[in-house]
Amino acid sequence: MQSQISIRTSGQGLYEFTGEAVEFVSESGVVEGLLTVFVRHTSCSLLVQENADPDVCRDLNEFFARIAPENMSWLRHTMEGPDDMPAHIKSALTQVSLSIPVANGRPLLGTWQGVYLFEHRRAPHQRKIVLHVSG
Amino acid sequence: MQSQISIRTSGQGLYEFTGEAVEFVSESGVVEGLLTVFVRHTSCSLLVQENADPDVCRDLNEFFARIAPENMSWLRHTMEGPDDMPAHIKSALTQVSLSIPVANGRPLLGTWQGVYLFEHRRAPHQRKIVLHVSG
């Protein structure tokens, strides 16, 4: 079973959609199987991260802003704006797909694990994510 | 078929569990299919890496210690210890899930590929990993 969800972003940072993923698996009726999450873009990405303290997400966003800053003078791909090539780099450093086993009709996430879209562009975007479950 | 294994860690570094993954696939009876490995934590992660020279694992651990050091003064999430937020960052830079095709009843790893848990915390931890195979 497959479904596509859309997430509206408003700037760089992590956007949690654990609830949508859990609901999708529940509605699929799959009791034991595999959930796959795939993002259809190359300037945002996916992460499983801690959803307890919001400072974890802020620090992650800050780390990636520092490791791939906008002012790298050697960049060639600059025509889509100063935040575009750093966005591709941050995407390469994180995930485009996640695979999460399902048991008892739920993704087997750990206690503190949340599923996030990681937006790397400054401008608002509508991001498409494909959810797939097999069982 | 699913199974959960537990790995006891004693500090930062790579812990190989290729043997457990191969044995799980063998016992499942799946001849051709897909093995998925998922770690249920956000301060350790997964890697497929070379298992020939142990210096590869040491150098990998050292690289991540240098790219996400404990003394980053701008970090906000510090209440769980100086090694906790760097652990989340190292986890984001590596993998939470791995998908490995299975043929002839074995994961199709290359000659030098081993499957590792990458522990990012200093204190000993009991880490839970889910193995899932479909065929």
Added chain:
Amino acid sequence: MQSQISIRTSGQGLYEFTGEAVEFVSESGVVEGLLTVFVRHTSCSLLVQENADPDVCRDLNEFFARIAPENMSWLRHTMEGPDDMPAHIKSALTQVSLSIPVANGRPLLGTWQGVYLFEHRRAPHQRKIVLHVSG
């Protein structure tokens, strides 16, 4: 269904094989399912990235050359050449496996998404990639 493809590389950089992946899924006859791509090496890796402007691939290669340069004096694993341990590091920072949902007999890639082998060694190599589709 599974297939193994081989890609001949001639130095560091990104080599697109989206066409081979699309063709594999088409020939499998799977209409809705999941494509998994797995690379059987630890000194090259996989990426889904933009395939519109070739400068994106060049900038990605340059970024990884800068984040894991060959002259890191603390490296221990140097016996396979100065580009080998940086190759393992770049591999750890990117992907060994990719999971892409399939619909209407095609991988659900976004408009600008291409599937790439990311070669991290300087010398020419023959790289083995496993394609797996279930439906």
